[in-house]
Amino acid sequence: MRKEEFNVIGHEVPKYDSLSKVTGTVKYPTDIYLPGMLHGKILRSTLPHALIRNVDIRRAARLPGVKAILTGRDVPQVGFGAERDFNPQWGDQRILQATKVRYIGDEIAAVAAVDEETALEALALIKVEYEELAAVFDPELAMLENAPEIHEGVKNNISIHFPLVFGDQELWKQADYIVEGRFSTQLVNSTTMGPRCSVAQYDHAGNLTFWRDTQFPFGLRMELAAVLGMDAKKINLIRTAIGGGFGSKISLQPFDGVCALLAKATGRPVRIAYTREEEFSCGHPRHPFIFYVKTGVKKDGTLVGREARVIVDNGAYNALGPLVPLIAMHPFVALYNVPYLKYEASTVYTNKTFGSAMRGFGNPQGTFAVEQSMDMAAKELGMDPLEFRLKNVNKPNTTSINGLKITSCGLEECLTRSAEKANWSEIRGKQGDKKRGIGLASLIHVGGGARVFGFPGVGFSDGTGTVVKVDDFGKVVVFCGATDIGEGSDTVIAQIVAETLGVDYETVFLHKPDTNSTPFDLGCHASRTTFTAGNSALLAALDAKNQVLELAAKLMNASPSELDIKKGNVFVKSEPSRSMDLVEVVQKGHFNFTNDGDGQMVIGKAVYEPPNEITDPQTIMGNMAAAYAFGTHMAEVEVDIETGQVKVLNFVAAHDTGRTLNPLGVQGQTYGGVAQGIGYALNEETIFKNGKVANAQFHDYKILTALDMPPIQVIEVESIDPLGPYGAKGVGEPGLVPTAAAIANAIYDAVGVRMTDLPITPEKILKALDELKLLGSSV
């Protein structure tokens, strides 16, 4: 179908939940007050590495208002963490530590009290006797022979090591040039505006109702059941509104299990809300990476391959760390046509707060290394970086050497259209007096599911179920397990249902999700919701539509195939004036006047599992996603060589959306992504002093505000994916993936310094400029 034939798809639709958000009526978990509710607080380690000799709770237990205290000895010591069931070693976390702490923030004890103040007072009365151990904070030092052992038996603190080779290693010999670089990225926080919070309540039959701002209700329910040792049947996970997630709210965290156990111990509902300090110190940030990258090219500009050694700073626990280097690999292997890759990655424990998922999941790190390497190779070749990329650009219907089946691919169009919009050829290489430059970077990211979630001993799912109910008044209620964390997926799901069923967007209502009432979904991650939940919603709506057409056919003396629905009007396609209101059809189908007992209600349902695959669970190899998203960012910057300050003057972001379902949504996602990407490039960093986060509030941890934003021009490249709902692919994460690399490349264009360590602070710029002068170049 052509764009103009759609009634809802492609239209600028206000966000489904915007009214409730701007009027303040939406309920975040911290808005929950249950009768008799207690407040929980967690006592955290003040040392980065120590044995716990004793925890004395006696004084705290005597404090009036304290209702329960738990220590590591009181809770099940069940290991949890990423894909624990496929590799038991990965499950290295406990909800409360009984014998050892491994970072400043590790959970030691918990208190439930009548209010937060009392709980905090009780924490101060708990006396922990530690035996301090030597700590290590740098992953390269942690890999040395004599480094402190953070987890028993984990040699050289390497939690996981992937030695991967793809393609033909012989090709490496054909390289005319090999460019090398070391790239490093920092630890950044997801800085969600809403701090995470859980509320737990048991009923008298032992059923647990659990409220959480979770991105993955069905996963959290499963993880909760495991750490609590209870039957998952007895848990209902209610997903509250979410004040931002960005990946940090995907997994179970210790406080979730603690919250449930405090509720169980006291027989009262318990709430635990993170403080901003906890968000910064124990909030599942982005993993820092170190990349040693070699890129081989032929003289004609053909890429022959790459060799990379990658070190992931895991922090104290695995969480999703084992998987993150595997996604960081995607730009190395699949962004351009790369016939050979050697990729050796180690995820290394350190005594710091530990990373998990954050928007892009390794990809911003990997792209920072790859896309600077590309510019370095282009320089070596004497080619324009754009031209070099276009020569190696991925095309539709190709398969990468690691098995990613690229179907739709708008990368070439992203490159050419953004170059045009950004005036690439006019600006590039002409710094002028003002030290201006332009840089670009591209991205590939999963955009059609990510089959990475396994079920213990059974297999994988990447599916979503949806039920669509059309009632007697034409109200369309959608039960979809998908989770909108602010990115607008609810809007897209409502649009897809409205378009497919042929009704107005305003008649579609999404049922508030809990695991009892919605069908399963894999959660909000990997930019999968538009694609998988969208397809599921489309199929369920189609099922409902077919039921309506069956009813209408009887009432209109036509066959269902002769009918269609648009804007709530059921009509004969060949004779549109023969029509009935959908509401009338539904009512007559249900309130059957002939009283023959065959009244019908319209309830459509569907399960969508994308045709992606995982061939090896531990390395998540295989065609992980059923579609891939592409994009190109171009940044124009000005560098103040006196202060080292970088100013982004103009920004162009071209994204391959498959098809744009809601332009406002794509624009919003891109603006937000670019803001995070610029922060990642220039100013965001969690700073540690002896393992302690030194800037655990927004006063010292700077994120971009609206006033800091450059003009951003968004280009939507519609490659019309063959499997996406109405051709759409996911665009949730891509917005920040290439941003830092584009800016670094622009800085090089402006002042000739190659900034390989994030964030690119003024101090680092000045230092690099100084070194450049020492080397004799003139800026």
Added chain:
Amino acid sequence: MRKEEFNVIGHEVPKYDSLSKVTGTVKYPTDIYLPGMLHGKILRSTLPHALIRNVDIRRAARLPGVKAILTGRDVPQVGFGAERDFNPQWGDQRILQATKVRYIGDEIAAVAAVDEETALEALALIKVEYEELAAVFDPELAMLENAPEIHEGVKNNISIHFPLVFGDQELWKQADYIVEGRFSTQLVNSTTMGPRCSVAQYDHAGNLTFWRDTQFPFGLRMELAAVLGMDAKKINLIRTAIGGGFGSKISLQPFDGVCALLAKATGRPVRIAYTREEEFSCGHPRHPFIFYVKTGVKKDGTLVGREARVIVDNGAYNALGPLVPLIAMHPFVALYNVPYLKYEASTVYTNKTFGSAMRGFGNPQGTFAVEQSMDMAAKELGMDPLEFRLKNVNKPNTTSINGLKITSCGLEECLTRSAEKANWSEIRGKQGDKKRGIGLASLIHVGGGARVFGFPGVGFSDGTGTVVKVDDFGKVVVFCGATDIGEGSDTVIAQIVAETLGVDYETVFLHKPDTNSTPFDLGCHASRTTFTAGNSALLAALDAKNQVLELAAKLMNASPSELDIKKGNVFVKSEPSRSMDLVEVVQKGHFNFTNDGDGQMVIGKAVYEPPNEITDPQTIMGNMAAAYAFGTHMAEVEVDIETGQVKVLNFVAAHDTGRTLNPLGVQGQTYGGVAQGIGYALNEETIFKNGKVANAQFHDYKILTALDMPPIQVIEVESIDPLGPYGAKGVGEPGLVPTAAAIANAIYDAVGVRMTDLPITPEKILKALDELKLLGSSV
């Protein structure tokens, strides 16, 4: 299937919600506190009949804490009431009266304030100027030519007149004896322990969320939309827990519309909770009836027919009054084999509180008249009343002259088994010194739906939709629109799903119902839930089961038809040791290890419409129900001729359950029904003084307590209905239908007085005994 083959059906199962009720965790509407919630109160007429000249709200409006005041001039004057859409005249009610009041309690104005006390204070400051009109309280006086006109243009205050004739009038001439009687019944209150309450909240998009202890969420939503003049799509009706209903919570009441309009006017949530006085004064009680009955019999004891003139005391408004004489007719026409009936019924306005639905809906009144007439005829014939009934008893697979198709019928067995259990033949006719006697009465009632609910301009439905979701842990969640008002239908639905799907009762969870998330249901009335919702749940569970068997067939190398499920175990029927855990089947079906993108989730669904019919909406003629319930009560009483006190010594209640799904449920329903029935017979009555309820609290309105109860023996007659779920029929209402008649007949057996006016108070007994002496009989 034989009884012992069931795993759940027929077993004594604890009530689904018992734990939450006994522990006090269940939420009634009066437990709802929303942030910023206001409290509404209603100013009611203090005169039984008057014109409203002026309503002065100025002083009330100035009271601090008052947020809104509405009068009849501020609200839509939309008529509502029973089946309004089929007969506009029936819609005689308004949510606030603008010009006239018709009973003491009529709604004139409403206030929303910060608390109930302030709202009450404001009511006292509202000044109403009335012009008082003559009032009439007796329906027979109201029908006289010069009676006050209560509704403009309604001649003789007869709201509706049904002159109905069935069968062959010629037969009347064959009567050897015609016995005549006048019977009258009182107005009683449903005396629900939980007073009714509604809470309304609008969001900023104009969507209304409405909480109510309603028996019919989908109906209330529709009625609300009509009286508010809003699109029903924008309403979500959340059915809270219900502290008893008995019919009184079926329909919209003025305070519901007022509550919504106060919420709209203030922009804040508003709650209106009835006081106990309002419950008694404006609470949809049972209609008082007057019957003039003639019964014709042949000498051999064959019934030839009946002629009846019936007057229903409607009170001030119709509500469901127009329909109630049509159900009161059922015992006249269909309890026994009656070849002729002339039935002339008038529903008559009076200036009193108005009836609506109450358990039995006219049937206890009609049965009181019919079953005493039967005893009177038996006496005339010189036959034993039991023998006389057995001669004319209804048999299975017959059709009554008004078109009720009786399929399963256990009436004969009810009569014989209860006679045996009650020692009928030993006690009957042998009063002895203690003035003891035994009496019996039987019943017919709809027990398989009641196709009486019409949709404006479209037709009728009597259906229920159900969705059954089986998740990855074997948790079975049921979405059924049915409403449990305490009678245990949720338990029965969970049992049916468990039995059908082959899982444990404890794994089945019912989703808390609201109109958004559950499929349509016709509400809790007419003892229909077990039959219609039960069948719907059965079919949805069967759909889910078939999906499980399809998955299992692939995993077990068998065809689905070779497999079955019992207690969560999927097995090959011919070789039960070849089996898999249902949870494993569901998980493997969903988390498809082959990654071929065809993972499935188990979601079953079904719509059940019983094959009943209505051929004339206004007289609800046709085979209204797909099954009919029968029963016999036998009461043994002792009459104190000094005080007039009647003591029920022993009580036997035999009920045709079709099949007993939960013996505890049937027993509970019967105990409760008999308690209400004895109260109806002997002590309950709403007393009026000049139109004002004089006993509007439990201190003066006496209901039976546990200490007042006689021993009750329940007999379950399992006639195995051909269409009922597992053969079951509805037994919700029957428990009280014949009770009063049985007691009156027992009193006659004990002391020889025919008590034709309810309640049978000691004063009336003494008066009757006095009259008997005057007539020369000796007691």
